[in-house]
Each structure stands twice: as structure tokens, then as C-alpha cells.
Amino acid sequence: MAEVLRLEGVSKSYGAVIVADAQSWSLEAGEALGVIGPNGAGKTSMFNLVTGTVVPNAGRIWFDGQDVTGWPAARRCRAGIARSFQVPQPFGGMTVFENALVAATQGAGENGAQAEATCLDVLERTGLLPKANVLAKGLTLLERKRLELARALCARPKVLLLDEIAGGLTEAECHALVASIQDVRKTGVSIVWIEHVVHALLAVVDRLIVIDFGRKIAEGEPHAIMESREVKEIYLGIEADA
Amino acid sequence: MQVTRSSPASRAAAVIGLLIVIGLVAAPWWAGRADLRLMGEIFLYVSLATLWNLLAGYAGLVSVGQQAYVGFGGYAFFALTMLAGIPILLALPLAAVAGALVAIPVATLIFRLRGAYFAIGTWVVAEVFRLIAAQTPALGGGSGASLSADIVKTLADSRDLREAIAFWLALGVMILTVGAAFLILRSRRGLALTAIRDNELAARSLGIDIWRTKFFVYVVTAGMTSLVGGLIFLQKLRISPDAAFSANDWTAFVIFIVVIGGIGTLEGPILGTLIFFALRETMAELGTIYLIALGVVAIAVMLKAPTGLWGLIRARTGAELFPLSRRVTGLAPMSRK
Numbered sequence: 001m002a003e004v005l006r007l008e009g010v011s012k013s014y015g016a017v018i019v020a021d022a023q024s025w026s027l028e029a030g031e032a033l034g035v036i037g038p039n040g041a042g043k044t045s046m047f048n049l050v051t052g053t054v055v056p057n058a059g060r061i062w063f064d065g066q067d068v069t070g071w072p073a074a075r076r077c078r079a080g081i082a083r084s085f086q087v088p089q090p091f092g093g094m095t096v097f098e099n100a101l102v103a104a105t106q107g108a109g110e111n112g113a114q115a116e117a118t119c120l121d122v123l124e125r126t127g128l129l130p131k132a133n134v135l136a137k138g139l140t141l142l143e144r145k146r147l148e149l150a151r152a153l154c155a156r157p158k159v160l161l162l163d164e165i166a167g168g169l170t171e172a173e174c175h176a177l178v179a180s181i182q183d184v185r186k187t188g189v190s191i192v193w194i195e196h197v198v199h200a201l202l203a204v205v206d207r208l209i210v211i212d213f214g215r216k217i218a219e220g221e222p223h224a225i226m227e228s229r230e231v232k233e234i235y236l237g238i239e240a241d242a
Numbered sequence: 243m244q245v246t247r248s249s250p251a252s253r254a255a256a257v258i259g260l261l262i263v264i265g266l267v268a269a270p271w272w273a274g275r276a277d278l279r280l281m282g283e284i285f286l287y288v289s290l291a292t293l294w295n296l297l298a299g300y301a302g303l304v305s306v307g308q309q310a311y312v313g314f315g316g317y318a319f320f321a322l323t324m325l326a327g328i329p330i331l332l333a334l335p336l337a338a339v340a341g342a343l344v345a346i347p348v349a350t351l352i353f354r355l356r357g358a359y360f361a362i363g364t365w366v367v368a369e370v371f372r373l374i375a376a377q378t379p380a381l382g383g384g385s386g387a388s389l390s391a392d393i394v395k396t397l398a399d400s401r402d403l404r405e406a407i408a409f410w411l412a413l414g415v416m417i418l419t420v421g422a423a424f425l426i427l428r429s430r431r432g433l434a435l436t437a438i439r440d441n442e443l444a445a446r447s448l449g450i451d452i453w454r455t456k457f458f459v460y461v462v463t464a465g466m467t468s469l470v471g472g473l474i475f476l477q478k479l480r481i482s483p484d485a486a487f488s489a490n491d492w493t494a495f496v497i498f499i500v501v502i503g504g505i506g507t508l509e510g511p512i513l514g515t516l517i518f519f520a521l522r523e524t525m526a527e528l529g530t531i532y533l534i535a536l537g538v539v540a541i542a543v544m545l546k547a548p549t550g551l552w553g554l555i556r557a558r559t560g561a562e563l564f565p566l567s568r569r570v571t572g573l574a575p576m577s578r579k
Contacts (some may be wrong), residue, residue, distance in 0.1 A: 075451075098433070102433055102434070
């Protein structure tokens with residue numbers, strides 16, 4: 001399999017606070033990689049580094065065979081890296097459909113009827129079609145999270161970064177979410193998924209990495225990783241404050 | 243399912259708007275000289291407010307120095323007509339082009355500044371422009387210059403016709419400005435701009451080049467603001483550094499208009515201008531109290547209706563006079579393809 005994303009020794013710190021400590025890992029084309037770790041471990045910061053909203057102090061990031069370390073976020077999205085935000089970042093004064101349209105026209109570079117068709121299709125698949133004409137600021141938290149996923153999909157990514165989109169869902173909603181992420185995988189999109197809802201994560205991912213204090217502390221087959229001692233120690237912590 | 247942009251309200255607004263424009267084009271036949279001048283001034287303020295709204299309300303570029311371009315446009319217009327002998331109707335668009343060209347280096351400089359620093363930077367730029375104008379003897383230096391009667395008469399021989407032409411130019415520039423803002427916002431770039439208005443982090447994460455989008459808006463608004471500036475001083479027939487680069491006249495009043503009308507909407511600046519002139523015409527004889535009253539109105543609107551009066555109306559009725567938003571129609575409950 002071809003490698004689509006690779007981090008080499010990526011580090012980032014804010015003064016004494018280290019959010020990424022010489023992180024190295026890679027993602028194969030079509031692969032789904034899960035990321036777990038306690039709150040504040042640097043998972044979202046890692047996404048910020050991959051998408052380019054934060055610039056690393058050291059290390060290199062490769063996407064699709066190119067060194068994208070110096071690329072701004074917008075260029076990386078147009079090249080095929082899209083994310084959902086853990087704290088939803090909707091365009092509040094625009095409708096759900098227009099939010100999706102921004103991604104399709106700017107991120108995927110589609111135009112006119114093609115972009116509109118993409119948006120309607122994605123909104124239908126993510127269950128947001130009935131809300132298409134609602135202003136995004138009027139959505140509930142769950143709907144905002146779905147909009148994050150829909151918008152990222154409309155950007156037609158090669159690599160989709162999902163940041164805690166299953167939190168707060170009911171069991172049935174969670175199943176539907178897992179099914180739709182599996183559908184996305186079938187279209188050939190590679191996925192990196194940060195998630196505390198472990199059973200949802202394990203239903204999708206091929207491989208798991210564990211991050212703590214900005215460092216990758218474990219990596220491997222998901223079930224084996226979940227059974228490992230480091231993860232059990234960390235996870236007791238997570239369950240206590242989840 | 244279909245995606246449409248017009249609504250009954252926007253179609254009605256288009257018809258009524260067209261009728262109003264036709265009525266206004268005929269104004270020189272039904273209105274007196276003083277009324278024509280007042281309407282011309284209103285049109286130019288609608289233009290300035292629309293342009294500032296595009297900058298601050300959409301691109302997030304809160305400039306408090308747009309008088310730089312009003313003044314630059316005015317001086318460029320005087321220089322082109324008086325010094326270079328270029329006809330008035332050609333000098334106006336040339337002043338606009340010159341304003342856009344000047345904005346390119348200015349933008350690359352002040353775009354390094356963020357937020358409040360950017361605002362102060364724009365003000366400093368305007369002051370620099372004012373000082374340069376005051377140091378230019380060919381254009382009258384600190385005391386300014388008047389457009390000579392010979393040049394003015396090339397517009398038309400009779401005074402009434404000149405007044406009518408100045409009125410039509412102001413009306414035309416307003417239609418051009420509002421129309422350009424409408425077309426920009428309807429385009430793909432406008433979608434990006436609206437996204438930037440709402441959330442810059444999400445916008446750049448979804449592929450929008452924020453710097454380039456803002457740069458485009460800054461340069462276009464600078465050019466059009468210069469055009470409005472040229473026209474303002476064609477009507478005044480006299481220019482001086484203090485009048486041309488007045489922060490009060492060309493920025494403070496404009497910000498007032500946009501804020502009370504509704505920032506981040508196309509309708510807001512138009513509504514705001516009408517309110518501003520209604521206040522000015524009814525309270526002007528009160529002197530400085532009028533300015534205090536304006537301040538009170540601005541503070542009240544900011545506290546009670548931060549989205550401006552149009553924001554209030556829109557929230558209540560969902561009305562949209564300029565069809566910008568896209569609506570998906572045919573959303574039947576069973577809609578499946």
C-alpha cells in the first residue's frame with residue numbers, strides 16, 4: 001500500500017508546554033487509524049499540525065509524496081486534507097447547505113451544479129438534508145457535529161481527520177455514525193480518528209496509536225493496544241472524567 | 243431538489259428597486275437643486291457605507307482610514323483634470339484605477355498588522371496621505387485647490403445640466419457600487435468572503451486563502467472608494483487636505499451608518515444611510531448636540547441590536563432584499579433520489 005501521510009519527528013511547544021514531542025507515524029492509503037489518549041494529551045494539537053493551522057517547531061510532514069510542512073492550511077485542504085473540529089466551527093450566519101457549499105467550492109474546487117449535487121448528496125448521507133435551509137447557528141450541538149463531518153466530506157478529502165465526533169451520541173446514532181464512516185472508507189478515503197468512544201473507534205480502525213504528553217507511547221493492532229498496560233493505566237483516567 | 247436564490251421578497255424588492263431607480267433617474271425634472279444635491283450626497287454615502295461594509299463586515303478588515311482613498315481619489319481627480327488636462331468623465335475612472343494601484347503596496351504593508359493594530363495602521367496611512375497632499379504645491383499644498391470654471395464648464399454649459407450630470411454620476415456610482423458588492427457576494431469568492439465573516443479558522447481549514455481574499459476586497463474597495471472620492475470633490479468643486487482626508491466625514495459617519503443599519507448585510511448600509519440623513523436633516527440645527535445624539539443612537543443600537551436594524555428586521559421576518567442566500571427547495575419529507 002502507498003503511504004499517504006507521514007509525520008517525521010514533529011514537535012511543537014508553547015513555552016514550557018509541549019503539545020507534540022518528536023511525533024512520527026504514518027498513514028497508508030485507504031487505512032483507518034485511531035488515536036486515543038487522555039484529555040490534554042495533544043491529540044487535537046496533532047490535527048492542528050497536520051492541517052496546518054499550527055506550524056511545528058521541528059520535524060516534517062509529508063502528504064501524498066510532498067513535503068507540506070510549510071504549506072498554509074488552505075492549500076493543504078485543497079490538496080486533500082480535511083478535518084472536523086472537536087469544538088464545532090460552523091459558519092453561523094450561513095445555512096447548512098451553504099456551509100457544505102463552501103467546502104465543495106473552495107476545498108474541493110468544484111463549481112456550480114456539480115458542487116450543489118455533492119452537497120445535497122453528502123447532506124443526505126449525514127442526515128442533515130431536512131436542515132439544509134437552517135442557519136448553522138440554529139443547530140443543536142449534535143447537528144453541529146454532523147455538519148463538521150458533512151463539511152469535511154464535501155471538501156472531497158484523501159485524508160479525513162475526525163476529532164471526537166461520536167461523543168454525546170445515543171447508541172443508535174453511534175451505530176449510524178460508524179456505518180457512515182465505514183461507507184466513507186469504502187470510497188478510498190484514508191481516515192485518522194480521535195475518539196474517546198472506544199467501541200465505535202474499534203469498529204472502524206485498522207490500527208491504533210496512543211498519545212500522552214504529546215508523545216506517541218504505543219502503536220499497533222487495536223485490540224492488543226487496548227489490552228496493553230500503558231493504555232489501561234491511561235484509560236482508567238479517561239473513564240473517570242469522561 | 244433544486245437550489246434557488248430568489249424569494250418572493252427579493253423579486254418584489256427587485257421590481258420596487260427598479261421603479262425607484264427609474265424615478266431617481268428622472269429626478270432632475272421633478273426635484274429642486276437643493277434636493278438633487280442632498281440625494282447625490284445620500285447616494286455617495288450609500289456607496290461609501292457599502293464599501294466599508296464589504297471591508298469590515300465581510301472581510302473582517304476594520305479600517306478606520308478609508309478617508310485615505312476618498313482623499314486620494316479626490317486629489318487624483320483634481321490632478322488629472324487640472325494638471326494633465328484629462329476630461330472629467332475619463333478622470334473619474336482613472337482616479338479609481340490609481341486608488342486600486344496605490345492600495346496594492348499599502349495592503350502588503352498593513353496586512354502584517356492584526357485587529358486593533360490594523361485599524362491604527364489604516365489611520366496612520368490616511369494621515370500620511372494627508373501630509374503628502376499638504377506638501378504638494380502643485381495641488382495647492384495645505385490650503386487646497388479649486389476646480390477652475392473652464393474645467394467645470396466642459397461637463398455642460400448650463401448650471402442646471404451640470405447639477406443633473408453630477409446627480410446622475412452619483413446615482414450611477416451608487417448602483418455600480420451596490421451592484422458590484424452584490425455580484426462579488428454572489429460569486430464563489432463571495433461565498434468564501436461570507437465564510438471568512440463567520441469563522442476564519444474554519445474558512446482556512448476548508449481551503450480558503452484568507453490573505454488573497456482579503457487582499458482582493460481591500461484593493462477593489464480602495465479603487466471604488468477613490469471613485470466616490472473623485473465624485474465627492476467634483477460636487478464640492480474645491481479640495482483641501484483637511485476636507486479630503488477627514489476621518490469624521492468619510493470614516494466615522496460611515497461606520498455609524500453601517501453599524502446602525504446592520505453590518506455584514508447588503509441591506510444594512512442602505513437602511514443606515516437613510517436613518518443617518520433623516521437624523522441629520524432633522525437635527526442639524528442643534529449643532530454639536532446632534533453629534534452627541536448620533537453617539538447615543540450608535541451606543542443604543544450596539545447594546546440592544548448588535549446586528550443593526552436590518553439584523554432585527556431579518557431575524558423577525560427572514561426578509562432578504564438582495565437574493566444572496568441559497569435555499570434548497572423540494573425538500574419533501576420522503577425526498578430520496
